[in-house]
């Protein structure tokens with residue numbers, strides 16, 4: 001009887017470190033599982049919020065202010081940097097003309113010292129009059145004029161999303 005009790009006690013003493021190791025391993029696996037699930041949940045929430053925000057590339061507005069009338073004296077030609085537009089003020093009004101070549105889209109140079117040529121394309125040699133009509137070269141169409149108006153603060157605004165087909169000047 002005593003020897004049986006002793007052998008059981010000895011067996012328990014031998015198994016105790018194994019059980020402690022098992023318990024420790026189980027605890028580690030449990031923590032690893034909880035951490036992994038937690039990180040997965042956080043990632044899913046973050047991705048869900050990112051999904052709600054549209055993944056689009058915003059283009060700059062085609063409607064932009066160019067300044068007050070006083071900035072454009074009679075007879076002036078003013079290139080609006082970064083917009084591909086020139087503002088021309090004449091005695092009978094002001095208008096905005098595209099500086100983008102109708103051939104392949106190069107930016108035109110304004111020609112100020114030649115009464116015949118208003119614009120020249122540096123890429124393939126198209127020329128346009130000051131009103132934007134094609135004079136020569138591969139350009140297939142005249143340069144468009146854009147709609148222009150004055151807002152309620154007295155600032156001139158160009159709407160390059162709308163072509164001024166009638167080529168009317170804004171009386172200012």
Ligand code: FES
Nearest residue numbers: 101103104121124
């Ligand atoms: S892009 Fe102007 S002539 Fe070709």
